Amino acid sequence: MSFENSHIVCSIMKKIFSSMLFLWLIFLTLSEAGAAPVQRPELLTQLKWTGTSWFGSPIIHDLGGGGKKLIGTFYDVFVWDHQFNLLAKAPSGSGYPHEGRIYPPAVCADLDVDGIYEIVVAGSNGKVAAYEWKQNTLAVKGGWPALACDAGQCPEIRGLSAGDLNGDGNGLAVFAADFGQTVCP
Ligand SMILES: [Ca+2]
Numbered sequence: 001m002s003f004e005n006s007h008i009v010c011s012i013m014k015k016i017f018s019s020m021l022f023l024w025l026i027f028l029t030l031s032e033a034g035a036a037p038v039q040r041p042e043l044l045t046q047l048k049w050t051g052t053s054w055f056g057s058p059i060i061h062d063l064g065g066g067g068k069k070l071i072g073t074f075y076d077v078f079v080w081d082h083q084f085n086l087l088a089k090a091p092s093g094s095g096y097p098h099e100g101r102i103y104p105p106a107v108c109a110d111l112d113v114d115g116i117y118e119i120v121v122a123g124s125n126g127k128v129a130a131y132e133w134k135q136n137t138l139a140v141k142g143g144w145p146a147l148a149c150d151a152g153q154c155p156e157i158r159g160l161s162a163g164d165l166n167g168d169g170n171g172l173a174v175f176a177a178d179f180g181q182t183v184c185p
């Protein structure tokens, strides 16, 4: 390699090295900025005898007022107050609005914008139940449970969501999914 070529290669190497150094410094700066101290977790309580938890994340919501509440969906639906006192329970079973395990995360929203919040859960046999939070307890909403069945099959529901389908800001539609297809109750 001639001296001139060697000089060009060296110059390119220097540029690459200085670019990498610059990126590394940006990375270090961002890492430092994002390394704020995190509060140590504190065990507040241990809730027992709820049954197995599947994929229903706990929900913290005021359900329209009266302080924050903790909502748990396992087989039964539980609502605790902020001090973990049980306020209400909606049981699971063939004679109830929902049955079997509650596999997907629940929907917690005011579906029809009437000021009353609903907790929507899905279980076995295609059942999707909406419970209203009224007078400090859970009451099944009129017209529910809905059945999310398709081609005569009513499977366990594995996915649940809600959205304002037509974008008019008024009301949410609930969507349920089983093994690979979306079925609307
Ligand atoms: Ca409502």
Ligand SMILES: [Ca+2]
Pocket: 164, 165, 166, 167, 168, 169, 170, 171, 172
């Ligand atoms: Ca709408």
